[in-house]
Amino acid sequence: MDEGVIVNCKDKTINYNSGKIVLDTDTKQGFLFIELNANDSIQNQAILNKETLYIDNDLTSTRTVLYKGEYAFDPSIGKHGGYKINASEL
Helix, strand or coil, X not given: CCEEEEEECCCCEEEEEEEEEEECCCCXXXXXXXXXXXXXXXXXXXXXXXXXXEECXXXXXXXXXXXXEEXXXXXXXXXXXXXXXXXXXX
């Protein structure tokens, strides 16, 4: 899993987190699954408030694109919920 960054836009606090990218080998389309940690105060607020995650621009690495959009909190991800971000392999 690659390490990612979560930024709280209100106060610009950065939390280091990780996610798992799952891609279909034929279509090269898939998702980044981010599991939130209830022991982290900022992530716990996202869990309690079922906050939407906003990605303003596509995020492109050397191998993967994460697509901009509004991503609803998904309680079925991990133990406490998280986000399922649209992704594709370059």
